[in-house]
Amino acid sequence: MPEAVSIRITVNGVTYERSVEPRLLLSDFLRGELGLTGTHVGCEHGVCGACTVLVNGDSARSCLFLAAQLDGAEVKTVEGLGTAQAMSPVQKAFHECHALQCGFCTPGMLITTMDILSKFPDADDEQIREGLSGNLCRCTGYQNIVRAVRMAADNIKAQAQEEAAS
Amino acid sequence: MKPPPFEYLAVDSVDAAVGALAEAGGDGKIIAGGQSLLPMLNFRLLRPSVLVDINRVPDLAYVRDDGDRIRIGALTRHYMLQTSELVAAQLPVLHEAMQHVAHLAIRNRGTIGGSLSHADPAAELPMMTLLLDANLDVRSASGRRTIGAQDFFLGALSTALEEDDMVVAIDVPKLPARTGWAFEEVSRRSGDFALACVAVTLSNREDKFGRVRIGMMGVGETPMRASEAEALLEGQPYSDGLVDAAINAIRASVEPNTDLHASSDYRRHLVGILAERAIRKAWTRAMEGSDA
């Protein structure tokens, strides 16, 4: 058996110390070890985007990351965005725009949207589509997802302006 | 699927990385972005005994102005290269190419060193190093050497690297002022690997083609230069007939594969269309540049 690796990792603000097998994928660490099953696993080779999480603020495929690589890292999953009672602006926009049906792709879509809006706050529709192009959805036909990202971007900007004015 | 078992070693210097590779005796693998390696491990196409993680090696991710060259650290992420102002200003054709590499989450992690070492025949960066006459700086426990891109890519997923070699940097000559350029790619979906792709840089010398470089990929086991077409164009005045002759030479020189995504004939047809667009666009840009 290869030697286990000790990691100290912060997930959604909670710090965990764990000893992990080198081959354990971040996706399985989150789901299996921490019970955070909001991160979905569709393909395990980087193609579907369902497993996307934020690692130190940047979106990344959790199926293409080893838990062993994440000593000292900060990870955010869909569970860290908001709750059903207090949804984040991006979640609210998905809800309002009917941007999900079965919901399998949704965690990856939400996390990817967080990265798009932090890197390109003024993204136009083409940039939004480009930004989402690595996330597959078999239900919605994407139109409402693009609308939701647009709405989230506008709401976040309006909120920032309000805060700056007050 | 899940990866097979391996030892994991995070190193903090190039010396430690190449030392660990030497010690593994051909059974070790570097992990950089992991965006090609982990899919292969998840499919169990590889069974390394140890993964040597270079992500914590300081000073391996950079884009630097080095006089007449741009120097790029092996651990430079695709996203960093895509958004580098230096690249946009000095190597606009590379800047354009980066818009076609994978998707945001993959670009956040994937590195230039990993893309070149992986050598997918339909990847943009290998072709761009070939087009731009780049050199790769390579280290191993026994020393350092420089490999020109033209000698680096040997076949699909096969390079001139030995098992204990590590790419540390890529040196790309800046494009001369007034270079015309173009990058044309067709893929099934945005961010997918290319079905075929052509990139061109050329200069306009007294209304004739000066230096012409044509790179292509997706139509062979490695990225390629269209040397015959380059030679046909160089020194000649622009004409539609001349461009047609160059396109015919390109189509005759490639033997594309048939696969799930496209037939050989379709790819041969496509590479000609893309080359024609690219040569015309690059020529127009070179003319605009020479007026300035």
Ligand SMILES: Cc1cc2nc3c(=O)[nH]c(=O)nc-3n(C[C@H](O)[C@H](O)[C@H](O)COP(=O)(O)OP(=O)(O)OC[C@H]3O[C@@H](n4cnc5c(N)ncnc54)[C@H](O)[C@@H]3O)c2cc1C
């Ligand atoms: C869904 C998806 C879509 C993609 N689409 C594209 C695309 O359109 N175009 C494209 O070009 N690529 C695409 N890629 C691949 C991506 O660009 C990878 O980032 C790249 O091929 C490998 O870089 P990496 O840093 O992730 O390397 P890794 O996966 O870490 O390593 C790849 C190989 O290179 C070796 N290696 C890594 N670094 C070094 C080094 N410094 N010296 C020696 N050997 C090294 C490793 O041992 C391994 O064998 C895609 C990937 C995915 C998952």
Ligand code: FES
């Ligand atoms: S499960 Fe990771 S991208 Fe599909």
Ligand code: FES
């Ligand atoms: S909502 Fe079902 S896959 Fe997107």
